[in-house]
Amino acid sequence: MSGLDARNARVTDHHHDHGRLLVACAEGDQGALQTLYQLEGACxxxxVQRIVHDRAVAEDIIHDAFVNIWTRSHTFDAGRGSGRTWMFSVARHLALNHVRRQGREVTVNDDHAERLEAERSLDAGTAMEDTFDWQGRGDLDRCLSALEPERRNCLFHAYVDGYSHSEIAERLDRPLGTVKAWIKRSLHTLRECLS
Known part of the structure; x- marks a missing residue:
């Protein structure tokens, strides 16, 4: 078996065992960190790129995220959630901190403002379609697929992009109360489906 084949086999073997790989990282196993990077780096x-809207910045944040994953792997607690979820929260936290540091105000010229408004209108018009590439093979993915696309997108905008309920309502051109209700009901549906 070639080195590449062996590495791919190792990645496949550990596909669903992120927690064990994080424990190995905490014990100093650099190969475990490399496997985690191969499993989740692109995703x-x-x-992160959806949050910061800049590929170069996203790449820097991913580098920092994997440094944090390596140095903080000893803080991972399997009793509080999956290893994969923990990794995503590390990256998402760094991305949101970057956005907060940059501030929310952006100066734009009239042409850029019109283009942003056109994009927002297009986003609102396509809200019934999935705007996230999320399908996988686990129970959570099965339960998410049972939700209507617009409600599923609300969850992703809240928990992946880090948008507030008001920002989601504006983005989808829906009343704030509707968005809050969709998110609350969707979370309830997911809890029931996963229990």
Whole structure:
């Protein structure tokens, strides 16, 4: 078996065992960190890029995220959630901190403002379609697929992009109360489906 085949086999073997790999990282196993990067690096980059809207910045944040994953792997607690979820929260936290540091005000010229408004209108018009590449093979993915796309997108905007309920309502051109109700009911539905 070639080195590449062996590495791919190792990645496949550990696909659902992020927690064990994090424990190995805490014990100083650099190969475990490399395997986690191979498993989730691209997906984490996509999540972070959706938050910061800049590929170069997202790549820097992913680098920092994996440094944090390595140095803080000893704080992972399997009793509080999955290893994969913990990794995504580390990356998401760094991305949101970057956005907060940059501030929310952006000066734009009239052409750029019109383009942003056109994009927002297009987003609102396509809200019934999935705007996230999320399908997988686990129980959570099965339960998410049972939700209507617009409600599923609300959850992703809240928990992946880090948008507030008001920002989601504005983005989807829906009343704030409706968005809050969709998120609350969708979380309830997910809890029931997963229990």
């Amino acid at each position: 984490l980059l996509g999540v």
